[in-house]
Amino acid sequence: MVERRDLLTGLAFGAAATGLALSDGRDAWANWGSIAPGYSPGEDFDGRLLVNKPRAYQVMEQAGVDGLVALNPVNVFYLANYLGYKVAQMYSFPAFAVLPRDPDETPFLITSHVDLWNIANSEREYPELMPYSFATNWQEYLDQGNWATPPAAGPATPWPVDPDNYVPREAEWLAVQDHYNGLMSASSEYALARALKESGLAKGTLAVDDWRIAKVLDRVGLDTVTCVEGDNIFRRIRQIKSDVEIGHMRTAARANRAAAEAMFKRIDKGATRADIDRMFMEEAAARGAKATWIAAGGVGGLPDGEVVEGRPLLMDAVSQINLYHGDFGRTFVLGEPSKKLGQRAALMRTAWDEAFAALKPDRTYSDIRAVAQDAMKKTGLPMFGIGASPHSVGLQHTDEPFVDGLPFQKRDDLVLEEGMTLTVDFPYMEPGWGACHLEDLVVITKDGAEALGRMDGPLVIG
8 A cells, every 4th residue: 555655646746857747837737637627827736635634534523424435526526636537428437535534544536547647647646546447357247146256457558558769758657557557446336345445444334425326335245334425524524625725716716806807898889698608718718717607697698688888787707727616796887887786886885895894703604694684774775685695615616515304405504614715695686777796705714704806896897
């Protein structure tokens, strides 16, 4: 086990030193996984593991589980810092990640052999690898009902090698694949069973984020584990961000806002929803982000089918860097804003200022809503149904646990804690007039909240 870890560490964090990074410093972290949402900008990119391990151990202990097993790509990425080809290809069981509650046991990333070269390229930290390839004696298993004996696994790659002419990067690829050839499993399912045995979880109680995991383990002969529903357990862990995650969130928030502001400057009379989508995608890509959506106009889009002067439009911009989300909302109007729009904008600004001041540890979501609504009432203007909805943001746009035990999703009234990243939405839509919005990302600190980007008024005039 030590030899395997030493090789992985040497490859992942030694890439630049061995000449694998291009001169602009971006290549090593650009090629980390096949569904990467864009370059991770700058040579100061933090490639450490994302998972908040102290929080994970605490939540696992509270839940009475011995470990976590992830199949959902969000949670695999969170625990293992990587997503690979099989995820992009929509395989049923493309990758797993395992985190034992015991810090002395080994966490694992179960991923395809086709990912080994990318992992060798990348300046990122990973848990221990448990790669899988394919079964070479599969014919023997077609007519038997017992799958507990693992099939023989094929090699990492069948490609021929020209030993006299390969370059240093190719040498790293060959080193990692040669090392793992003797450690291959025939499938992700068998690799998962093997990882659980090596991490001391073969007889443990596991929080799984997909109930198919229990069936998978039973099918390959590991029926000694107990699986419990784990989606909310993962969400409870993820709601308190690690320092690495907060750094990624800050980068994503600033790039997302900059992309939206650049897009606002390009909007002109007659622009369609398709034009706005395209401009936001272009501006996000120019900043190393991948656009997720731009809600332009409101839930139904642009009321007039195109941008017209004087019509206030809700703008809600979301994009990703390193799979972490930026979330930014403003009100856009082309031309001179009306008095009514000025009133709505002032109402939102007042409500957000009061809500921001109330964002402190030990306050609840319902507290924040009540503060914002009370602030709007005090302005003397009618409420007009403007929302004041806090929600956590991270690897998912709504990145928080729900109430346990319900056959539907009901957002929990969370207590704010240091390290949470969230936003408070202030949308307002009035058919026949227009729509407004105000939204900024913040992180909860020891004494209050810190904006992850610049905060200003809700109104943008084009």
